[in-house]
Each structure stands twice: as C-alpha cells, then as structure tokens.
Amino acid sequence: MHSGRTPERFTKHSLVAVSHAIERAALAEAEDGPLVVFALFQRLPYFDREREIYRRIAGRATVTVVGMVGGPPPDHLPDGVQAVALDEAEELAREWSVVALTPRFGASLVAYDRGEVTPAATLETGRLFDGHWGFRRDAALHEVIRLRERLAERLPGPARVALDEAVARVRDIPAGAGESRADAALRLLVRRGYRGAPPVETADGMLDEAGLRRWSGADGVTASGTLPVALVGLRVAEPAGAPERFGRRSAARESQAVLAAVTSVLRPVDRAVRVADNEFQLVLPALGEPEALAVVGRLHESIGALARAFPFVTYTVHAAVAVTTRRPLPTADLRAAVEWAVREGVPVAGLPPEPAPVGAR
Secondary structure (H helix, E strand, O other): OOOOOOOEEEEHHHHHHHHHHHHHHHHOOOOOOOOEEEEEEEOHHHHHHOHHHHHHHHHHOOEEEEEEEOOOOHHHOOOOEEEEEEOOOOHHHHEEEEEEEEOOEEEEEEEEEEEEEOOOOOOOOOEEEEEEEEOOHHHHHHHHHHHHHHHHHHOOHHHHHHHHHHHHHHHOOOOOOOHHHHHHHHHHHHHHHOOOOOOOOOOOOEEOHHHHHHHHOOOOOOOOOOOOEEEEEEEEEOOOOOOOOOOOOOHHHHHHHHHHHHHOOOOOOOEEEEEEOOEEEEEEEOOOHHHHHHHHHHHHHHHHHHHHOOOOOOOEEEEEEEEEOOOOOOHHHHHHHHHHHHHHOOOEEEOOOOOOOOOOO
C-alpha cells in the first residue's frame, strides 16, 4: 500500500457499496469546485456498468480520468472522460480505485486484487481485495497526487494542466474540522448495510447449469482476466459389461455415495455441477493446475474407497483439468475434454493453454 496505512481485507460486495457512495458524493450539488475524479476499473465490463454515472460526473468535474487494462474503445467514452490504458504487467492493472477531490471535500477508495475469494452468493461478489477507504480530503489529495505521478504522461496536455491547477487549489485551503466525525459515521453505515451476501445453498451440494451461470456471474457483471479458476470435469462410470449384482440393486444408494465422494473434496468457496447422471464439473476458484491435479487425486481416492461399501461395484474415473480466467467459464470445452479422455482411455486430460491476452488478462 502506498499510504503507509495498514490495509484492510474487503470483499467486492463491500467495495461496490463504497465506490457508489464516493461516486454519488461527487455528483452532489456543491459550490466547492474544481472537482477531480480518478477511477481504475480493472476491466471494461466494470466500467460499462457505471458508464452513465461517469458521464454525469464528467459533466461536473474539471478532470475525470478512468483507467483499465487495454483501455475502453472510443465509443465507450462519455464526453469529458479521459481514458488511460493500463498494461497487463503493471501494478495498477490489479488496482480498484475511486478518488474524488475538491478544495473542501475528498473521498478515496484504493484496493488491490488478491486473486482470491471467500464464500459468497456469487463468485464475483466474493473476490477479495486489500486496501483502504475514507471520506477525508487530505487522504484523497494524497491519492490524486500518487495517481497523477503514475498516469500524467498518458493524459493530454490540457488535462494535465487542469489537474495541476486543481491540486494547487486544494493545497491552498485547509481541510474541514468535522471530517473525522463524518468519516466515522459513514463507516458505520457501510458496515451495517453491507455485511456480505450468504453463500448459495443447495440441497445436495450441487448446482444445476443455470445455477452455475448465476453464481459464476455469466448473467451479471463479470470480466475475463481477473480471478483464475480451476475447472475439473469428471465422469464416474462402471465399465461396460460389469456383472449383475446379487440381489436387488440399490441404485439410489450408490448414486448418493458417488455424490458424497465428489463433494467431499470441495472447499467452502468451491462449487460442483451435475451435468449428467455420472458426470460432474467442479469449479475451484483461485487454484492453479498443480492444486487442481491434487484434487483429482483425492477424487480417485474417495471414489475408489466406495468399493468397501459396494463390493460388487467398480468405478472408472476419467477427468479433465483446466485453469482459466475466461468469463463465462469454458464449461463446454471442459465437457468435450472429458469426452476425449473417455474415448481415448486417458485418466486425466487437459485443455489447450489459453492464448496470451491482448490488452486484457
């Protein structure tokens, strides 16, 4: 962190609330200009959601700067918004910041993507960030100066001049005496209003495919290039020509046992989807390929252990593993890889590596 303050841990769910509060404060009627606003969005879909707000902010602000990996295309920019393209490799690419500053007002949020998640209602809202926020003018001034140092050379000359004049004006006026009290009250309201959404609950620990779409953000605002997700496709089946059992076959008990074996490897942040009677997909946020392969190993062990409860049953397991930052998740490709593994008799298949990003992670 650049401010010297000890960072706090936030979910995306709570940071959205703070971001909206700062943006609406910037839009409030006040005779305290000039207004400067910086916002780093990480990826274009997150800016698209707030495009109208930034059109209104740019109508009031002296300088409005938005940044994201690759930058938005020209037709996505409201009049008055200055776009800055961030490189995939630079530190600012993982930063989520919103800063508003006038001579008598300031508010700032600065957070860094951890590439991790916590259990939440959706994959997107559970993303974790480290950072800080507050409604104090001098803290906002500090962040504006920091971002100006990093981004000024990417701004047109008139925007740099207006930014420098606004910063000089802020420095000429002392901060208000009541800032600490207002900041404390706002923190209490945010804590009470945004405690985080509960995780998705399903009766058997499984999602259907529509539920996976909702949880992974395909039906909402999400973006490729942020959180890596490991995917494991799994087919559990008896070999063709398996002998008939003695006595009555308890298909329901066997099915429940397989289900329990599959879900036994899941962490609280993971989700599983049943795509067919004997086929499953596991979604494992923030895991790499070695960890995903270790999960496959544990699946083999847990399913192999079923022979103790069902001595006349022998299961074969075929799997496919991928790590992706794509959204929506490439579940159809995963299923095709499982089909290939079954057809070729391969225990574990992999998806082809994803192409290197062009302007987006």
